[in-house]
Amino acid sequence: CADGKRMWFQFKMLIVLLAVTTIGVFLTASNTGWIELKMSGSCWCEKCFSEENVFLNQHLNRSIEPFLSATTSLTEDEYDWWRHLQSNRHNFSYFKETIDKLFKIISPTPVLEKPKTEGCRTCAVVGNSVNLKGSHYGPLIDFQDIVIRINRGPTKGFEEDVGARTTHRVMYPESGSILDNSTHLVMVLNPAFMKYVHQKWLGKKGKYPSTGFMTLISALHICDEVHAFGFGADSNGSWSHYWQPMKSKKFKTGPHPGKQEYAAIDKLADENTIYFYKGN
Numbered sequence: 001c002a003d004g005k006r007m008w009f010q011f012k013m014l015i016v017l018l019a020v021t022t023i024g025v026f027l028t029a030s031n032t033g034w035i036e037l038k039m040s041g042s043c044w045c046e047k048c049f050s051e052e053n054v055f056l057n058q059h060l061n062r063s064i065e066p067f068l069s070a071t072t073s074l075t076e077d078e079y080d081w082w083r084h085l086q087s088n089r090h091n092f093s094y095f096k097e098t099i100d101k102l103f104k105i106i107s108p109t110p111v112l113e114k115p116k117t118e119g120c121r122t123c124a125v126v127g128n129s130v131n132l133k134g135s136h137y138g139p140l141i142d143f144q145d146i147v148i149r150i151n152r153g154p155t156k157g158f159e160e161d162v163g164a165r166t167t168h169r170v171m172y173p174e175s176g177s178i179l180d181n182s183t184h185l186v187m188v189l190n191p192a193f194m195k196y197v198h199q200k201w202l203g204k205k206g207k208y209p210s211t212g213f214m215t216l217i218s219a220l221h222i223c224d225e226v227h228a229f230g231f232g233a234d235s236n237g238s239w240s241h242y243w244q245p246m247k248s249k250k251f252k253t254g255p256h257p258g259k260q261e262y263a264a265i266d267k268l269a270d271e272n273t274i275y276f277y278k279g280n
């Protein structure tokens with residue numbers, strides 16, 4: 001455990017060098033049956049992505065890997081785009097060295113669990129919207145093979161509405177310290193993926209995409225069937241989190257282009273590319 005703590009500390013040091021927009025995806029240690037990241041063209045779900053998903057096909061580029069691996073080749077151009085969002089502006093060779101060190105501590109290839117149904121990996125992406133309150137989505141969320149939560153999004157005390165399982169957590173490294181000791185870091189988001197989501201999916205609106213939106217798009221890359229929960233406001237227009245008391249209707253999404261993101265999610269739902277649960 002002391003070893004684990006030291007590694008975690010080292011990791012945090014590295015992540016600080018990689019700076020604020022680097023995202024860690026966390027995975028519980030108890031999972032079994034790791035398999036490789038999904039490749040395209042192998043979907044056996046009842047309903048798979050097809051040419052009917054026009055909006056998806058206009059935007060999805062499968063050659064962009066969502067997560068960094070030891071073999072990801074990041075171009076200097078991609079690095080430069082990402083670097084401008086950072087407070088800590090190291091050069092490209094320094095970044096590459098840091099990544100090499102990082103993959104000595106964490107798994108050099110991303111891992112995901114085996115789906116219940118061969119060839120059909122289903123994913124629940126659980127946002128943090130207050131519209132989850134009283135939704136009773138818990139069992140439906142827990143039923144999916146992969147349950148991805150965002151930032152600190154708690155489950156304890158909210159199981160009926162948000163479920164109890166978490167297989168992955170996508171978050172800013174600052175939130176890492178609130179995780180329990182059964183959660184391990186396995187993936188780090190590819191800066192090139194963030195650039196692609198910003199340019200291709202959001203038409204360069206805003207400064208960079210929100211964690212929730214990037215998570216949803218990465219789910220389109222790694223899952224055969226995507227169920228999205230907890231995105232957008234509730235029916236009263238509140239943008240609070242489900243675990244917080246209600247805030248006023250006025251909101252700011254800061255550097256994130258909230259409107260474009262929500263419009264894109266709506267479009268994906270309209271074309272039945274994703275299952276979109278709007279809650280209360």
Ligand SMILES: *[C@@H]1O[C@H](CO)[C@@H](O)[C@H](O)[C@H]1NC(C)=O
Pocket residue numbers: 061062063064
């Ligand atoms: C997909 O991304 C790759 C790598 O950035 C690029 O070379 C290719 O042109 C892109 N394809 C489309 C259809 O945009």
Ligand SMILES: *[C@@H]1O[C@H](CO)[C@@H](O)[C@H](O)[C@H]1NC(C)=O
Pocket residue numbers: 090091092093094
């Ligand atoms: C990159 O940064 C490192 C450490 O800050 C420095 O030692 C190295 O000389 C720099 N390399 C280039 C090509 O500027």
Ligand SMILES: *[C@@H]1O[C@H](CO)[C@@H](O)[C@H](O)[C@H]1NC(C)=O
Pocket residue numbers: 001181182
């Ligand atoms: C994790 O934390 C729990 C409760 O704090 C403790 O009982 C358990 O022994 C810890 N497990 C490890 C592997 O450190």
Ligand SMILES: *[C@@H]1O[C@H](CO)[C@@H](O)[C@H](O)[C@H]1NC(C)=O
Pocket residue numbers: 234235236280
């Ligand atoms: C919306 O506001 C009304 C009046 O304040 C309240 O009764 C209702 O429960 C709210 N709906 C939701 C989904 O929070």
